Amino acid sequence: MECVLKDLEVYGLESAQLEKVCVLLRERILEVVSHNGGHLSSSLGAIEIIVGMHNVFDKDKHPFIFDTSHQAYAHKLLTGRFEAFSTLRQIGGISGFVRPSESPYDYFIAGHSSTAISVGVGVAKAYALKGIDHVPVVMVGDGSLSAGLAYEALDELGDRKYPLVIVLNDNEMSIAKPIGAISNALSHLMARPLYQSLREKIKNILKSMPEGVNYLANRFEESFKLITPGILFEELGISYLGPVDGHNLEAITQAFQIAKDTKGPLLIHAQTTKGKGYQIAEGKYEKWHGVGPFDLKTGQSLKSAPKPLSPTQVYSDTLFELASQDDKIVGVTAAMPGGTGLGKLIDSYPQRFWDVAIAEQHAVTSMAALAKEGFKPFVSIYSTFLQRAFDQIVHDVGIMSLPVKFAIDRAGIVGEDGETHQGLLDTAYLRPIPNMVLLAPRDNATLKQAIYFANQYNQGPCAFRYPRGSFLLPDGAFEAKPYTLGKCEWLQEGGKILLVGYGNGVGRAYATLKLLEAEGLEVGLLDLCFLKPLDSDLQNILPRYSKIYVFSDSYLMGGVGSALLEFLGGGVYLKSFEVGDLYVLHGNSVAVECTLKIDPTTLAQEILKDNS
Secondary structure (H helix, E strand, O other), rough: OOHHHHHOOOOOHHHHHHHHHHHHHHHHHHHHHHHHHEEEHHHHHOOOHHHHHHHHHOOOOOEEOOOOOOOHHHHOOOOOOOOOHHHHOOOEEEEOOOOOOOOOOOOOOOOOOOOOOHHHHHHHHHHHHHOOOOOOEEEEEEHHOOOOOOOHHHHHHHOOOOEEOOOOOOOOOOOOOHHHHHHHHHHHHHOOOOHHHHHHHHHHHHOOOHHHHHHHHHHHHHHHHHHHOEEEEEOOOOOOEEEEEOOOOOHHHHHHHHHHHOEEEEEEEEEEOOOOOOHHHHOOOOOEEOOOOOOOOOOOEEOOOOOOOOOHHHHHHHHHHHOOOOEEEEEEEEOOOOHOOOOHHHHHOOOEEEEEOHHHHHHHHHHHHHHHOOOEEEEEEEEEHHHHHHHHHHHHOOOOOOOOEEEEOOOOOEEEEEEEEOOOOOOHHHHHOOOEEEEEOOOHHHHHHHHHHHHHHHOEEEEEEOOOOOOOOOOOOOOOOOOOOOOOOOEOOOEEEEEEEOHHHHHHHHHHHHHHHHHHEEEEEEEEEEEEEOOOOOHHHHHHHEEEEEEEOOOOOOOHHHHHHHHHHHOOOOEOEEEOOOOOOOOOOHHHHHHHHHOOOHHHHHHHHHOO
């Protein structure tokens, strides 16, 4: 067993050995996540399911496809990364999500929700064309089935009948709770090989029976389905097995074996407990979904220094203040009420603020209708997830110029979650949309002013972006003034060199300015405030400077620097310190900035060299 535990090859192992592997995986996940931070409760809750998958399906033949994949830590540990797991979410280390460039056993990238079934259907199609009889195995969480993409894939799968195993890890909302003791007993019956075998035999016999008998038999089976959770999937044409106890290794491996032997699509409904095996985190505690370093014995955070007030909290408090005074203010988030700060508004005003689950497209379009009806809708979504609703922003909001207010959280570099979560694209994908107003506050005080501005702006849609954690600019560095549409703000005049900041870029520009001044260089500092519309005075301001440097947490292509050059039509020396043409990997945000060479020290050195 020592050899087994060392290399963690579990394919074909007996149940007693599998139990020991689960204990080892749980200990390793707790050890590393308590030190590095990461996604804890979902990964602990999925251990037995993942061990069962690896036990029944040969990983060298069957691709394992994860949805979102923050629950896939056990999979990483079972695929040659047990020792390297100590580098979880660190620069140059193991990603917190599955990543094909990291391991051949990470079949497909997965940082956004609800893609796995669609990927699985695509793989099954490819295998059918190639004549390969391997079965893709897809693992999804219950929340993933709140997104339309999952149902689009299920709809085609039920029609085409490709061999595909889907395991639904039901650990929180329980999309279809069992109804009483009868349903529970029937579900256990349906999970047994005897039931599955008899069911197929009955179907074959019925083909030769008179129509009336066939009808009665089918109605008899349907009456079973109506009091079990599988009716939705069965009606879509996908065989259903469950509910199965997702922490019972014998039950879950038996279910996988049945699925492996079944021709066509089959969904295993496994019920699990988030945080399983670490009592402090067991249950529906959102704070244990994604955690920082913590003490294993007490569960207390190890971060000693108090955090400054986060932009998310400022947004939450300010919107709550406005909503308590104006019943026309409404809002929506997509499965992130805590992360976006909308939780307390949903609790206080449940008729006006909604969590629509993982449905960004629906969130945007439904708010467009509310705007048309005279309400003031705030759409609170992370930058990376708002990408999913691009067409709705254009078609349902932009064309009719509806006054929807987009509060874009986690804009810029987000750190440990890596390339699937970096909020670097919103500037580029929103800027071309006609009628869209774009602004970005530089600190908590100006964030409040941005929310006030958005609340009063009714000529069309507007979007304001703010970072994760905290602004780079210290609170109180500059006075916060009310925003005026399309007007920039001087923070410091002087010299022939101008630093232009946008949003969190102002803080980076300010830190760079201090380093330049220490070297005797006189520079000016301008807060752009609005990227769209740009201040018409910039036509006169910018040409007065010999060199202009742009700072913004966005991509260089389609970013702030390119907007200024388009606006000016050339004739100026302008260099932008935005992010280059690459996907930004995971790691501590400060360390990531250093690797990208956009930290203040590196930028100050580059400007000094440029002006020597």
